[in-house]
């Protein structure tokens with residue numbers, strides 16, 4: 210039973226964090242006044258943006274004042290959003306917060322409309338006016354933001370048609386996405402339980418069961434889950450084709466040349482860079498596949514199988530002493546303090562300021578996150594701390610995010626928004642510091658350390674072999690979709706072909722997952738496409754950052770901090786070149802980033818013999 214630990218440890222009754230520097234309470238005059246002011250601000254911004262869209266030749270001062278007000282509006286919106294996301298996650302039964310959240314959604318929709326209006330206005334602004342605008346001192350540091358919006362505007366339709374498209378998406382792509390979510394929420398499958406009976410479990414539990422150390426449980430989750438999806442294959446096929454079809458139609462109307470251009474723009478990188486990364490992964494395929502094969506061997510399997518990708522080869526033994534919250538914080542604090550004192554000091558201060566909600570409680574949403582207000586510059590970390598090493602890793606990860614936000618506090622809100630490709634750099638870096646700290650410490654058993662290294666190995670396989678499968682599948686699917694409807698049979702075919710191509714001969718005869726396209730929710734997202742390569746990009750970039758840190762020691766940290774602090778005001782190529790002096794549009798960069806992974810096997814093997822001896 211997964212819940213045992215909680216039952217023994219009991220539930221806390223109150224939230225741990227202090228949110229009073231945001232608002233005294235959600236039901237308070239301060240909160241209401243803030244929200245009402247924001248609503249008035251949105252109401253005033255909208256006609257101003259629309260006026261500019263009609264008359265982009267307006268005075269530079271009109272432009273600048275609008276942009277400054279918009280920036281302030283966005284910062285305040287993030288303040289309200291961060292506060293509400295904390296409250297609703299920490300207590301799903303908080304009715305006042307839930308009610309306020311729907312008012313907030315309306316505000317966010319307003320913000321989107323205003324943003325769309327700005328893009329429409331920029332679309333028609335002359336080059337001279339734009340230059341004058343960018344030269345205004347009040348917008349210093351916001352140049353990238355304005356130019357990016359201007360570039361984006363080249364691939365938008367005019368405002369009325371964009372508005373119509375947004376309205377139609379409610380019954381179009383969004384509706385298909387909801388149908389898919391509803392279906393995956395309704396689906397169940399059979400799993401044999403320990404007493405010999407068969408239990409039906411919801412699809413939402415499948416991912417957890419696929420990560421079970423018990424082979425029979427994994428097999429049941431894999432086969433049972435796929436049988437359930439196979440029964441609704443035609444629904445998934447329709448949904449996927451409809452979402453992609455609508456997207457391609459819009460691309461055509463917006464003058465987007467290739468579907469990957471959109472994804473790359475969102476990730477702030479060039480197609481050449483993406484190609485460079487995948488070229489390096491391809492070149493390293495034999496070594497990466499050997500990692501997959503090694504993991505299969507650790508699991509006692511002859512070949513790699515999609516059944517086992519999430520399975521742990523080593524698990525933290527049951528009888529390990531629990532790492533209570535205070536001990537976990539000490540562990541993270543010590544690792545940070547010795548490797549990266551500034552991060553250690555930041556962590557200590559944030560603990561003193563009570564930025565963390567960690568105790569498992571009823572009515573808490575699962576998962577963990579770090580959220581930041583661009584208005585007061587403060588972050589909050591949310592998680593359910595379970596007194597094991599996995600929870601300590603999550604803590605280090607989220608502190609990494611908070612540190613990234615702390616460094617961005619030095620720049621204006623318009624310069625603080627970073628793409629998904631750069632979102633996990635600081636969190637993964639912080640995790641790596643912790644892992645090194647644990648491996649070097651005498652306070653942990655060999656089994657615990659092996660479990661930690663195994664997590665690293667598992668992630669290496671997922672990020673470098675499995676995520677590329679998703680990317681290439683999606684790419685080939687869109688290529689086909691441009692020509693017409695893509696039937697389920699073809700989707701299965703593409704899926705298996707890409708799995709075989711990536712894993713090569715280490716994938717077992719029945720190791721592929723032909724229905725992965727149906728079961729993976731990311732393919733059905735209505736807002737983003739290619740929700741895959743940014744993960745691999747971010748993961749490998751972190752590997753490269755940490756390798757530099759290992760090599761150069763603390764003298765690298767200045768460059769690292771410049772990199773994080775500028776992550777919201779450059780594209781990825783310029784950022785890495787300008788702050789780290791490296792060229793990510795060349796495969797050589799990615800080959801170097803992959804090198805530490807190739808050493809993982811040796812590290813784990815050496816470690817297990819050392820532990821045995």
Ligand SMILES: [Zn+2]
Pocket residue numbers: 606610633636
């Ligand atoms: Zn993260």
